[in-house]
Amino acid sequence: MTQHRGRGGDLTVHRIGLVVPSSNVTVETELPQLLERHPTARFSFHSTRMRMHTVSPEELRAMNAQRERCVDEIGDAGVDAVLYACLVALMAQGHVDGEGEHERTERAVAEQLAARGLAPQVTSSAGALLHALRAAGADRVALVMPYLRPVAELVVAYLEAEGVTVTDWRALEVADNAEVGCIPGDRVLGAARALDLSDAAALVISACVQMPSLPLVQQAEDEFGLLVLSAATAGAFTLLDRLGLPVDLPGAGRLLIRDAPVGV
Incomplete structure (x- = not known):
């Protein structure tokens, strides 16, 4: 290096x-x-x-x-x-x-x-999410994603094929990538609160590097009591x-x- x-x-x-x-x-x-x-x-x-x-x-x-x-x-x-x-x-x-x-x-x-x-x-970003989940021993996750549902289903299928069980997920159905960068934090956190987290080892509060979430990670971890991470x-x-x-x-x-x- x-x-x-x-x-x-x-x-x-x-x-x-x-x-x-x-x-x-x-x-x-x-x-x-x-x-x-x-x-x-x-x-x-x-x-x-x-x-x-x-x-x-x-x-x-x-x-x-x-x-x-x-x-x-x-x-x-x-x-x-x-x-x-x-x-x-x-x-x-x-x-x-x-x-x-x-x-x-x-x-x-x-x-x-x-x-x-x-x-x-x-x-x-895809490999990093998998690497972080494996390093944390988190093989059962819940997801919040900005994507349209058909695209979100591809993400779920990919994670499942990599041995990660997706216990629940929400897609915010935003197709315009510029708009994804403007999704308010309360909407992201609201989607996370709607998830069933009872069987999850971790919450991925933003499975997208464009959807802002950094201020929410620690807040969500404190609120939900489980590992919270994002693509970032x-x-x-x-x-x-x-x-x-x-x-x-x-x-x-x-x-x-x-x-x-x-x-x-």
Whole structure:
């Protein structure tokens, strides 16, 4: 991993590359807000965009087709880690011969960068959610999603195929991705309160990096008494894990305080 000096040369800065839908604004807000809480590490964020406005299978496939250009662009920034930041774009593509689209995409991104002599850590929002759930031992989850019901059903099916039981879920039925970024927190929390959480080990309060939820994670965890995470907190967890950094980001649920000092 390449480490980059910050201003004055006194801080190590880890460069995070984000491959995002063009209409997404939330991941570039919530991920920096999370990682700036880290007690020792520092980060910079560098984005490239794939055109997408409506969350439909057709537009998601067209968006994924832009991946190679975006990966080349983000490679030029010399990043230490890459997050392919659209969960549904990959989960909607399903599995082929038992392998999920997140695995195929992460491998393709890593191979494309390796051909240029680059070796950043590579993950995706879809892969990060699965990684975080497995790390937490949470194999029974409830979900809140912004998607139209047919798209939400693809996400549920994907998680089930990965061995995660979805005990209950709500879809807010918002197709316009720009509007997803404006869904108010009380609507998200209201959907979470409508879920049957009695058999869930965890609540994914936003299975989408575009639906704002960061202020809700700790509040929901305190209210419901079970592990709460979002696509954003799972992404932060996985990036820290892959970079070999302590997972210690306060105020965003217990997933992100795994390595906090005792007594903190």
